Amino acid sequence: MRILEGEKVSKHFGGLAALSDVNLHIEQGEIVGLIGPNGAGKTTLFNLISGAIPTKSGAIRFKDKNITGLKPHQICRLGVARTFQSVKIFSNMSALDNAMVGSFFGMPTSMSPADAAREATKSLEDVGLSAAKAIPARDLTLVNQKRLEVARALATKPELLLLDELMAGLTHTEMAETMELVTGLRDKGITIFMIEHVMKAIMGICDRIMVLHHGENIAEGTPKEIAGNKTVVEVYLGE
Amino acid sequence: MLIGRIFDILVAGLLMGGIYSLIAMGLSLQYGVARVLNIAHGEFIMLGAILTWTVYTAFGINPLVALAICGPITFILGFIIYRTMFTKLRTSSPSPAVFEANSMLAAFGLYFIIENIALIIWGSQMRGYSYLNVGVNFLGTVFAANRLVALISALVIGVIFYIILIRTRLGKAIRAAAEDSTTAGLMGVNINQVLALCFGFGALLAGFAGVLVSMCYPIYATMGLEYTLIAIIVVVLGGLGSIPGSFIGGFILGLIGSIVSSWQPSLAIAAYYVLFMLLLLVRPSGIFGK
Amino acid sequence: MNMTTFTSKKFLVPWLTSLILLVLLATAPLYISSYNIILVAAIVMYIILTVSWAFFSGPTGYISLATAAFFGVGIYTTAVLGKALPLLAVIAAGGLVSFVLALIVGAITLRLRGIYFAIFTFGLVELIKHVLLFWEITVTGTRGRFVVLVDNITIYYVVFGIFVLLLLTAYLIRRSKFGLAMQSIGDNEEAAAHTGVNVTMVKILTFAVSAFFIGAVGGIMATRWTYVDPYVAFNPLFSFLPVLMAIFGGLGQFYGPIIGAAIFAYLEELLLTKFPYYYMLIFGIILVVVILYLPDGLIGLMQRLRQRWQKGGLTGKHANT
Numbered sequence: 041m042r043i044l045e046g047e048k049v050s051k052h053f054g055g056l057a058a059l060s061d062v063n064l065h066i067e068q069g070e071i072v073g074l075i076g077p078n079g080a081g082k083t084t085l086f087n088l089i090s091g092a093i094p095t096k097s098g099a100i101r102f103k104d105k106n107i108t109g110l111k112p113h114q115i116c117r118l119g120v121a122r123t124f125q126s127v128k129i130f131s132n133m134s135a136l137d138n139a140m141v142g143s144f145f146g147m148p149t150s151m152s153p154a155d156a157a158r159e160a161t162k163s164l165e166d167v168g169l170s171a172a173k174a175i176p177a178r179d180l181t182l183v184n185q186k187r188l189e190v191a192r193a194l195a196t197k198p199e200l201l202l203l204d205e206l207m208a209g210l211t212h213t214e215m216a217e218t219m220e221l222v223t224g225l226r227d228k229g230i231t232i233f234m235i236e237h238v239m240k241a242i243m244g245i246c247d248r249i250m251v252l253h254h255g256e257n258i259a260e261g262t263p264k265e266i267a268g269n270k271t272v273v274e275v276y277l278g279e
Numbered sequence: 280m281l282i283g284r285i286f287d288i289l290v291a292g293l294l295m296g297g298i299y300s301l302i303a304m305g306l307s308l309q310y311g312v313a314r315v316l317n318i319a320h321g322e323f324i325m326l327g328a329i330l331t332w333t334v335y336t337a338f339g340i341n342p343l344v345a346l347a348i349c350g351p352i353t354f355i356l357g358f359i360i361y362r363t364m365f366t367k368l369r370t371s372s373p374s375p376a377v378f379e380a381n382s383m384l385a386a387f388g389l390y391f392i393i394e395n396i397a398l399i400i401w402g403s404q405m406r407g408y409s410y411l412n413v414g415v416n417f418l419g420t421v422f423a424a425n426r427l428v429a430l431i432s433a434l435v436i437g438v439i440f441y442i443i444l445i446r447t448r449l450g451k452a453i454r455a456a457a458e459d460s461t462t463a464g465l466m467g468v469n470i471n472q473v474l475a476l477c478f479g480f481g482a483l484l485a486g487f488a489g490v491l492v493s494m495c496y497p498i499y500a501t502m503g504l505e506y507t508l509i510a511i512i513v514v515v516l517g518g519l520g521s522i523p524g525s526f527i528g529g530f531i532l533g534l535i536g537s538i539v540s541s542w543q544p545s546l547a548i549a550a551y552y553v554l555f556m557l558l559l560l561v562r563p564s565g566i567f568g569k
Numbered sequence: 570m571n572m573t574t575f576t577s578k579k580f581l582v583p584w585l586t587s588l589i590l591l592v593l594l595a596t597a598p599l600y601i602s603s604y605n606i607i608l609v610a611a612i613v614m615y616i617i618l619t620v621s622w623a624f625f626s627g628p629t630g631y632i633s634l635a636t637a638a639f640f641g642v643g644i645y646t647t648a649v650l651g652k653a654l655p656l657l658a659v660i661a662a663g664g665l666v667s668f669v670l671a672l673i674v675g676a677i678t679l680r681l682r683g684i685y686f687a688i689f690t691f692g693l694v695e696l697i698k699h700v701l702l703f704w705e706i707t708v709t710g711t712r713g714r715f716v717v718l719v720d721n722i723t724i725y726y727v728v729f730g731i732f733v734l735l736l737l738t739a740y741l742i743r744r745s746k747f748g749l750a751m752q753s754i755g756d757n758e759e760a761a762a763h764t765g766v767n768v769t770m771v772k773i774l775t776f777a778v779s780a781f782f783i784g785a786v787g788g789i790m791a792t793r794w795t796y797v798d799p800y801v802a803f804n805p806l807f808s809f810l811p812v813l814m815a816i817f818g819g820l821g822q823f824y825g826p827i828i829g830a831a832i833f834a835y836l837e838e839l840l841l842t843k844f845p846y847y848y849m850l851i852f853g854i855i856l857v858v859v860i861l862y863l864p865d866g867l868i869g870l871m872q873r874l875r876q877r878w879q880k881g882g883l884t885g886k887h888a889n890t
Binding site: 316318364367368371376379380381383384385387388389390391392395396398399504505508511512515519543545546548549552555556559560563 | 630632634677678681683684685687688689691692695696699700702703706707805809812813816846847849850852853854855856857860861864
Binding site for chain 3: 090092111112113116121122124128129132137140142144145146147153156192196
C-alpha cells in the first residue's frame, strides 16, 4: 500500500522556490532516504508533510487520505511522527514525561495516566533509554537526546516516521547503534522516511533513495542506482 | 441635500484618514524597521497636540508654525528614547522574538510615563482652541477652514514623506534596513543610526498629526491611547511593515469612521475593532502584508 | 544522602512558609482592623491578578494586556446583577462572563503570532469601555451604576477564598494531563504540536481559566466602590500593574509574581490618594528599568546574588559543586 504520496508539491518563500512540483511515493514497510545538498528543500518537504508549514500548492496524501492543510497535531494523531534536525526535546521535563506527552496526546483516543505511563516506559525501552527515565532531558547526551526524540515519536504509535538527520553529530559506534535502531523499527512495522547527509547510513539501510536539488526531484532509485547516477554525483561533487 | 451629506462624510473621512495615515505611517516605520511596537505612539500625538495648545494660548503662535516647533521636539524625543532604551534592549535581547516582546512592554511603561507627566503638568481637563474656525465655501458646501487646512497639511506631509522614502539615499537606507537589517549593516549602513532615525521620524509624524488634531478636535492628556489603537489597527489593515499599506489603510479607516460617526459617533472605535476582528479572522497579513 | 536532604529542604521551606502565610491570611480579620483589612484584601486582589496573568502569559509567552478588560467585566457584572442575585452567584457570574469573553478573544487571536494577540488584548479595554458607554447613553439611559453594599470582612473572605481557589486550581492543573500539555508548549511549542498537543486549544483554555479568576476578583472588588461607570471599571492601569508586578517579581519561580504583587500593591494603596499621577509615573519608570536591567526580576537578581555569594563566600568544600 502507498502509505505516503506527494503530488506536485511546491513551496515558495517570497520569490524563492524552495520546492518545485515534487512528486513522491512511499510504500508501507520501506525505509526511504532523502538526500541532497544543503538548501535543496529536504527539511521544507518534511515540514509540509508534518504540517509545520501549510501546503498551498500540491497535494499530500497519507494512506489515501488528503492531509494537506491539516494541523501538526492532527497529522500526528493520524499516524505520522517526526524528529527534528535541531533536537527538539522538552528539556525541562524528565525523559519519561517527554515520552508521556506522546502517549497522552499523540493518539486519536485518550488514555488513562497509568496506561500512558506504561506506553511511555515501553517507548523508552524500545530505544534503550529505560535507565534514563527520571533524568531531565537537558542532562542527556546528544545521542540519548536524539533517542528520546524517537521514543517520544514512538509513543504516538506512528505508522510513518520522519527522521531529520538523525545521524548528525554521532560517533561511529553511536551511528551503528542508531542504524540498528532504525531497521529494528521497520521490522516492527513502521515505515521510515529519513533525511541524511551521512552516506554510509543512507546506503546501508535504505531500500530506496530520493534526491532533491534546488527544490526539484532529480533522481530516485535503489542505493546502487543512485550511487551510479551521473547527475547525482555531479551535483554532490560540484557543491 | 443627500449629496451634501455624502460630501460632508467624505471630507470628514478624508480628514480623519489623512491624520490616521500619518500616525499609521509613523508607527509602521517604528515597527517595520526598528521592530518596536510602540504602544506609546499615541503619547507623541498627544504631546504634539498639547504643546500646540500651549504655544497658541501662551504666545499666540499659529498652529501651522507650531508644526515646525512640535515636530522637532517629538523627533528628538523619539530619537533619544530609541538611542537609549531600545538600543540597549536590542543588544541585550537573545532573540528577535524576545526583543519584540520586551520592547512592547517597555513602550507600555513609556506610555504610562509620558501620560502621567502630561497629567502632572497640564492636568486632566479637556481643552481646545479656535483657529480658523470660519466657514469656507467650496463646491457649494461650507467647510470649516481649519479642517481643510488640516487635511491639506496631512496630505502634503504624507506626500513629502513618501518622496523622501522613495527618492533619497536616506530613504533607500531605511528601506534596506526594513528588509534585512543585518545585511544592510554589512553593506555599510550605520544600522543603529538608521533605526534611531526611523524611530525619530515615526515620532515626528505623530507630533505633526498631533498638531493637526489639535486644530479640529478636543485636547486632553489621556487622548493618546485611542490614537495608538487606531494606528495599530491601520497598520494591521495595511499589512505589518508596509508603509504604503498604512497610507491607504489610514484613509480606508477614516472613511469607515466617518460613515459610522455620522450615524453613531461613539461607535466609531467599535466599528474599527469589528474590522480588526474580521482582519484577524480572514487575512491577518493585511492588504499589502507578506 | 546529601542529595535527599538538599532536595527536601528545597521543597520544605517554600511549603511551610506558604502554609504559615495562608493561615495568617485566613485569620487576619481577628487581629487587623476593619479599615486595614480592606488594604490586605486589595493586596491579595493584586496577587490574584498577577498570578492569573502569569499563569497564562508566563508559560505561553503570549503577553496579555487584557487583564483590565476581564477585571472590568467582573466589576460590571456585579454592578448589574448585584442586587438581583446572592453575592457568590454574582461573583461566579463575573468570572464566567470573563471566561466566555476570553474564549472568544482566544479563538480569534491565539492561532496567530504573539504580536496580534498583544495588540488585540491591548485595545480590548478601550473597546469594551466605549461600547458600554454607548449602551448606557443610548439604550439604558443611565450613566454608571450603584453597586450593592457589602461589609469589609465579607469582601476580605471572598477575596481570600478566590485566592485559595486559584492556588488549588493552579496546583491541580499543573499535576494533570493538561498541565503536562501546558509545560510542553512552554518548553517547545513546535515539538508539542507535532507530538499531538492541540496547542491552540490549550492556550485558549488556559487564557480562559486565568480570565475567570480575574473576573471573579473584579466582581467582589466592585463592592469597594459605591458607584461605578465605564471609566472607573475599565482602567488600563489594571492591565499594567499585574505585568509590572510579575516582571518585577520574576517569572522564573511561582512565588516571584506573588512577591512582586505584594510589594507594589502595598505601595499603590499607600500612594494612591496622596500622589495619584506621580506614583503611576514612578511605576512606569520602574517597569522600564526592570525590563532593561532586571529581565529575571527580583527573584532572578536574588538568585544570582546568592550564587555569587555561595561561590565566593565558601572555599574548598563547595567551590567545585
